[in-house]
Amino acid sequence: MEITVKTAEQLRLTAEEFELIKEKLGRTPNFNELCSFSAMWSEHCSYKNSIKWLKTLPRDGKKMLVKAGEENAGLMDIGDGYGVVFKIESHNHPSAIEPFQGAATGVGGINRDIFTMGARPIASLNSLRFGKLTEAKTQHLLAGVVHGIGHYGNCFGVPTVGGEVYFEECYHTNPLVNAMSVGILKNGGTVSATSGNVKGNPVFFVGSATGKDGIGGASFASADITADSAEDLPAVQVGDPFQEKKLLEACLEVIQTGAVVGMQDMGAAGIICSTSEMSAKGEAGMRIDLDKVPTRQKDMKPWELLLSESQERMLLVAEKGKEHLIQAVFDKWDLPCSEIGEVTDDGMLQFYMHGNLEATLPAYELVLGGGAPQNDRPYSEPTYFEKIKAFDPATIAVPTNLKSVAEQIIQIPNIASKKWIYVQYDSMVGTGNASTNAPSDAAIVLAKPTNKALALTTDCNSRYVFADPYKGAMIAVAEAARNIVCSGGQPLGVTNCLNFGNPFDPEVYYQFVHAIKGMGEACIKFDTPVTGGNVSFYNQGPDGAVYPTPTIGMVGVLDNVADKMTMDFKQEDDEIYLVGTQRNDINSSEYLHKIHGVEFSPCPYFDLNEEFEVQQEIAKMIHKKLVNSAHDVSEGGLFVTLIESCFNRNLGFEASPTPPKEGLRADAYWFGESQSRIVVTVSKENRNDFMMLLEKMEMTVTYLGKVTSGNIKINEEDWGTVTEWKEKYENAIANLLAGHESEHALASL
Secondary structure, eight states: OOOOOHHHHHHTTHHHHHHHHHHHHTSOOOOHHHHHHHTSHHHHHHHHTHHHHHSSSOOOOOTTEEEETTTTEEEEEETTEEEEEEEEEEHHHHHHHHHHHHHHHHHHHHHHHHHHHTEEEEEEEEEEEEOTTTSSSHHHHHHHHHHHHHHHHHHOOOOOEEEEEEOOOGGSSOOOOEEEEEEETTTTOOOOOOOOOOOOEEEEEEEBBBBBBBHHHHHHHTOOOTTTGGGGGSSSOOHHHHHHHHHHHHHHHHHHHTTTTEEOOOTTTHHHHHHHHHHHTOOEEEEEEESSOBSSTTOOOOOHHHOOOSSSSSEEOTTOOHHHHHHHHHHHHTEEEEEEEEEESSEEEEEEETTTTEEEEEHHHHSSTSOOOOOOOOOOOTTTTHHHOOOGGGOOOOOOOOOHHHHHHTTTTTTTTHHHHHTTTTTTTTSSOOOOOOSSSSSEEEEEESSOOEEEHHHHHHHHHOOHHHHHHHHHHHHOOOOOOOOOOOOEEEEEEEESSSSSSSSHHHHHHHHHHHHHHHHHHOOOOOOEEEEEEEEEETEEEOOOEEEEEEEEEEESGOOOOOOSSSTTTTTEESSSOOOOTTOOOOOOIIITOOOOOOOOOOOOOHHHHHHHHHHHHHHTTOOOOOEOOTTTTHHHHHHHHGGGGGGGEEEOOOOOOOOOHHHHHHOOOOSSSSEEEEEEGGHHHHHHHHHHOOOEEEEEEEESSSSSTTTTTEEEEEHHHHHHHHHHHHHHHHHTTTTHHTTTO
8 A cells, every 4th residue: 555644644743754764764664664753752751741851850869770761660779678569550542542451551551561560550540520519420430430440459469558539521532541650679689671782682572461452552642532532442452450460470480581681562653662662661672473473363474463451461581592481481371482583783673474575663762851852842821710819718708607618528439538449449359468458648558578667659639730730730649649648658659640631732731841840849849759750642532632631650668567557546635736826728729729719719728848848847747746646638628627537436536716806707717728737636645745845946836626435516516416517528429429310320230
C-alpha cells in the first residue's frame, strides 16, 4: 500500500511528524514502520508535549538509587540495605470505554513495572475521579472500575491499602483511574530494562501469548474520548491476574539464576516499545522473528504483533549459553517462553516474519530522550480566572444552623466514607506486609524483612488546582507529606500522575506548566524528589477538559513501625488541640461548592513555609510521643476532621473553642479548607510536656475541647451521638446509589 501523509494522520501522527520520520529514515516508511512510530511517538510513550517541563522537576536526592526515567519505576533507599520501588500511572481512556478491564489492566501494568525491576510488590493504591454519582453512567463506571481493581489486586495477591475517590461533573465523560504500586527489594538486586550491548545474546518473549487486544492502546490513550470511542474496544486490554501471579514468581526466580542481562514489561505499545527502549538504553539493536512470538489468535499481521498490548508479558535478554536456565524457570511455572531473536550491535531493530524483513527501524529515533519530538507548546492564562477573581465571599450568607450544614457536608460523596468501595478490596491479602487497618492519614505497611514501615498516600484536590494550578499543585504535594507526617512517617519521594486536557489548548497547557512549577517547588521544600510517573493528556468531554489533576503518590518511611500514629481519638478526657492558624477562608471548599453551588472561587489559603513548619512541629510531637492522635484538616474543614476522629472507637467530643477573632465567619471556622492545620489529642499525663513544647513553638495552637464518651457537643449545643453521625457518614454513598440505576450496574457484575 502507498504510505502518504493521510496514512500518517489516520495513525494520529501530524504532517510535520511524518516529514520528520522520512528525514530520520532517509525514505518513506512502510506501514509496519509507520505504525511503530505512531505508537512510540504518541504522547503516552514519548511525552512529546510535556518532557520539556518534566525535566524541571527535582529528580535527585541523597536517597535516590535510581533516578527518574532511568528504569520502569523509581527506587529509593529506606536503610538496612533495602530499597522501595514505586510508581503511579493512568489507565483513564480504557476505563472510560470498558471500566472493568480498563481498571484491572491498569493494576496489572503498574505491578509489572515494579517486579520487572526485581522488587516484590507489597501494596497498591489508587486515585479515582468520576462524574456526578447519581448519574447512571457514573454508577456503571464506578461499579466496573472498583470491581476491576478489586478483582485483579485480590487475585494477584497484593493488598490495596489506600487511595482517594472524588466525584465532579467535569469527569462525566472521561473518568480518571490512576493506579500506584509499591515494592521492596534488597539494594543491589535491581534488574535493568536494557538489552546490554553484547552481540548475539538471546532475546526471549515470556508470559502470556499475544492477542489482538490492546492494539494501538498507546495512541488511543493520546486521543480525545468521543461518542464513537466505544468502537475502539480493541484498544482496551484484557487481563488475567492469575497469569500475572505466575509471571511475578517466575521473573523473581529467573533473576536469581544470574542469566538475565535485562528485562522490561510489555506495557504501552507492546513489543515495539520494549525492543526499542531496551536497545536504545543498551546502545544496541535487535533482530526479532515475529513469527516466533506465541500468539492466541491466528494469522496476526506484523503490525498487530508489534503494537498489541496484551497483558502479562515480558521481554528478557539473557546471557548466551544460559538459555536453558531461562527456559527451565518458565517451564516450571507453565508460562510461554520463546527465544524470538538476538541482540545486534548496529542500533537497528529488524523485524522478520517467516524470513521476510517487515520493518527496519533505528531504536534511538523511536524513544523518549532519543529522536522522539520534544514540543514547546504555547500557553495563556485561562479566561475563567476572571470569574475566580470576581468571587466575593460576602455574597454567601453565614448559616445560622451549623448542625444542619454539617449533616449535609458529611454526606457529600467526596467527604463521606468510601466503605462501599474499599470493602471490595482486600487490604490484607498476599505478603503479610499490611500493618493494621487502624485509621491513619496514610496507609502503613511493613517493610519486611526490616523493622521499618512505609507510609503511603495518593493526594490531589483538583478543584484547588483548577482555581490556581501553581498553588493547587503545591497543596497536593503538601497534603501528601502532611498525611505521611501525621502517620508518623518521614516523607521520602514522589511519583506523579499528571492528568490534564488537550495540550494544544493554550489554557490547558497553562494549567499544566504552572502545576509543574508548583509541584517542583513543593518537592524541593519537602526534600521529596520525583522518581517518575505518567502524563495523561486529552482527558476531556464535549463540555471541555477535566479539572487539572496532578495526582501525587508519596512514600514515607518509619524507622520503626511502633512509631506510627493514627487519627482516631483514643480515650475520654484527652484534650483536643488545633495546630495551625484558623483563617477566614471558605474558598474552593466542599461547603462553598456543594452546599452553595459556587463553581469559581480562589484556592484556599496556603503558605509553603508555614506548612513546612507545621509539619516539622507535628513530627516532633509524634516522635516525643506527646500526642495520642493526629489528623489533618482537609476537605470539609475542622468539623469533618473532628468527627472522623470519633468513628473508630465511637468516642465523641465537646468543643467550646475560644470565640473566634472578630471577622472570622462561623462557616469558615468549621467548614473552611485553609491549609496547614492538624488536630491532635493529648492525654492528661502528657499535658505538661506538651505545653512545654508549645512554649518553644512559634505558631498558633488552639485548645478546642476534650474527647467524650460518645456524644457531640459544640458551643454547649447538643449535636447528638457519634452513632447517629457515623450512620450518615458511612451510608451516604450506598444511599445515593440505592433507588437509582446502580442496581443494574452492579447486577451486571
